[in-house]
Amino acid sequence: MVLLGTVRRWDGVAVGQAVSIDRVHEPVMVGQVLGNLSPEPGQTLLDLTVGAGGHAAQLLERLGAGGVLVGIDRDPAILQVARRVLAPFGASAILRTARSDALRAVLRDLKITAVNGVLMDLGVSSLQIDEAARGFSWRGEGPLDMRMDATQGRTARELLLTMSEQELVHILFRYGEEPFARRIAKELKALSRGAMPRTTTELAQLVERIVPSRLKGRSSVHPATRVFQALRIAVNDELGTLERTLPEIEQALVPGGRVVVISFHSLEDRIVKDYFRSGRQAGVFSEVARKPLCADEAEVQRNPRSRSAKLRFAVKALAA
Numbered sequence: 001m002v003l004l005g006t007v008r009r010w011d012g013v014a015v016g017q018a019v020s021i022d023r024v025h026e027p028v029m030v031g032q033v034l035g036n037l038s039p040e041p042g043q044t045l046l047d048l049t050v051g052a053g054g055h056a057a058q059l060l061e062r063l064g065a066g067g068v069l070v071g072i073d074r075d076p077a078i079l080q081v082a083r084r085v086l087a088p089f090g091a092s093a094i095l096r097t098a099r100s101d102a103l104r105a106v107l108r109d110l111k112i113t114a115v116n117g118v119l120m121d122l123g124v125s126s127l128q129i130d131e132a133a134r135g136f137s138w139r140g141e142g143p144l145d146m147r148m149d150a151t152q153g154r155t156a157r158e159l160l161l162t163m164s165e166q167e168l169v170h171i172l173f174r175y176g177e178e179p180f181a182r183r184i185a186k187e188l189k190a191l192s193r194g195a196m197p198r199t200t201t202e203l204a205q206l207v208e209r210i211v212p213s214r215l216k217g218r219s220s221v222h223p224a225t226r227v228f229q230a231l232r233i234a235v236n237d238e239l240g241t242l243e244r245t246l247p248e249i250e251q252a253l254v255p256g257g258r259v260v261v262i263s264f265h266s267l268e269d270r271i272v273k274d275y276f277r278s279g280r281q282a283g284v285f286s287e288v289a290r291k292p293l294c295a296d297e298a299e300v301q302r303n304p305r306s307r308s309a310k311l312r313f314a315v316k317a318l319a320a
């Protein structure tokens with residue numbers, strides 16, 4: 001553990017002390033992930049959001065030398081971290097750059113017909129957020145990018161330039177629950193191409209100017225936090241990808257196989273809940289979480305990111 005010192009709010013007010021594990025992403029709800037995936041020696045598992053390999057390492061410990069974990073991440077840069085972290089597991093850890101909805105192609109390529117368990121730990125890793133050059137956060141100055149896979153798709157700036165004002169309002173409202181969505185979208189779309197923010201700082205300053213000053217001091221959250229979250233979700237088509245991934249997971253599981261999904265946004269959790277529920281009604285899943293599981297207080301204290309984590313699981317029926 002490394003003590004990072006005083007944590008300051010966006011406006012400079014000290015709010016506590018931060019403790020971090022040497023800038024490594026700390027996996028959330030590890031006990032509940034292991035408990036609900038129930039990995040057994042020799043099994044084959046699929047981690048669709050392998051990130052820095054925190055959950056994957058715990059799973060590989062339980063799979064033993066005869067087991068295999070296929071780890072996928074859409075971010076080729078973060079997969080390099082997983083490669084280092086999971087190197088001690090040798091050939092048991094197979095890593096591929098891919099988006100989760102391409103899991104079938106990855107498994108086909110590896111000649112794996114079915115897996116015993118699947119994990120999804122959605123969103124971005126703190127390693128991605130902390131890297132200012134990726135443009136995910138207002139905290140550091142970087143290009144307005146936000147792509148998890150920086151080799152594909154439109155950056156956040158390109159999205160701002162190409163979307164209509166109406167589309168932008170929709171995204172800010174729906175993905176960010178941003179109360180000033182209309183005003184922010186109007187100001188942004190009134191800008192000429194050259195004046196459109198190029199950096200995270202320029203966007204954060206524009207949002208700060210729009211949010212009324214009487215509201216600014218009230219929250220410990222930076223006024224641009226919701227806008228950044230909304231744009232990141234849109235840039236990476238996070239909800240659409242999740243919707244396309246869930247049926248693929250169902251197909252890939254052996255009868256009796258288990259899936260665990262951790263989400264950090266109510267819209268993601270809704271998608272997972274509805275999919276599992278309707279699968280249960282259709283007899284595809286024999287068991288699903290009735291309510292989402294959350295991190296306990298001790299974990300929230302240790303790792304604030306776990307505060308908004310919601311974990312759901314489902315078990316594929318034996319005769320699905």
Ligand SMILES: C[S@@+](CC[C@H](N)C(=O)[O-])C[C@H]1O[C@@H](n2cnc3c(N)ncnc32)[C@H](O)[C@@H]1O
Nearest residue numbers: 027049051052053054055073074075099100121
């Ligand atoms: C919250 S982190 C996962 C952390 C990981 N469980 C660990 O213990 O280190 C999410 C990771 O999943 C990746 N990711 C998010 N959505 C994805 C998707 N649909 N397909 C593939 N990778 C995805 C991100 O690039 C990021 O590295």
